[in-house]
Amino acid sequence: MSNVSTNSTGSSSVRGRGRVVGVPKRCWCGEAIVALTSKSDPNPYRRYFRCGFAAANRLRNDEHTFKWVDEALVNEIETLTSKNAGLEQQLKELRTESLEFEKMVCEKVLMKMENELLxxxxDALAESNARNKKILIVVLIGCMIMIGCSKLLG
Ligand SMILES: [Zn+2]
Incomplete structure (x- = not known):
């Protein structure tokens, strides 16, 4: 068995800094996440998500959730983009399916029309005499081809 790592935010195996993808909902310790503003020199006024417990106890260099808001949002957008790509693919497949369905219905209608024409x-052949038969067949086949063509092209 290979060790497959998932990026699921809901997984309890997600621990430590920077391992959470997207906006964290809850720290692994069970505490709710709070949004705070950094007052540090390298990142003044930069917003970040922090474990509520760690924030209340002013913990430092701990393993509780810490994530910059901008980085979390970039993750969210990336996730949305990949989700969108999936949706587009599904939409494409749906469109192809509906197109095939329309084609199928069209063919069935055509078949029904052809059967009725036949x-x-x-009936007409049974009533007509032998001399008119050939002309009638040619005319009706021509009609069928024309109806078929106009249906397929339309
Ligand atoms: Zn925590």
Whole structure:
């Protein structure tokens, strides 16, 4: 078994800094996440998410959740983008499916029309004499081809 690491935020195996993807909902310790503003010199006024417990106890160099808000948002956007790509793919597949469905319905309608025409041809043939048969067949086949073409092109 290979050790597959997931980026799931809901996983209890997610521990330590920077391991959480996106906006953290809850620290691994169970404490809610709070949004704070940094007052440090390298990152003045930079917003960050912090474990509520660690923030209340002013912990330092601990393993509780810490994540810059801007980095979390970039993660969220990246996740959304990949989700969007998936949706687009699904939409494409749906469109292809519906197109095939339309084609199928169109073909069925055409088949039905052709069958009805054939019945009419047979009726007409039964009534007409031998000399008119050939002309009738040619005309009706021509009709069928024209209807078929206009249906397929339309
Ligand atoms: Zn915590």
């Amino acid at each position: 019945e009419k041809v047979e």
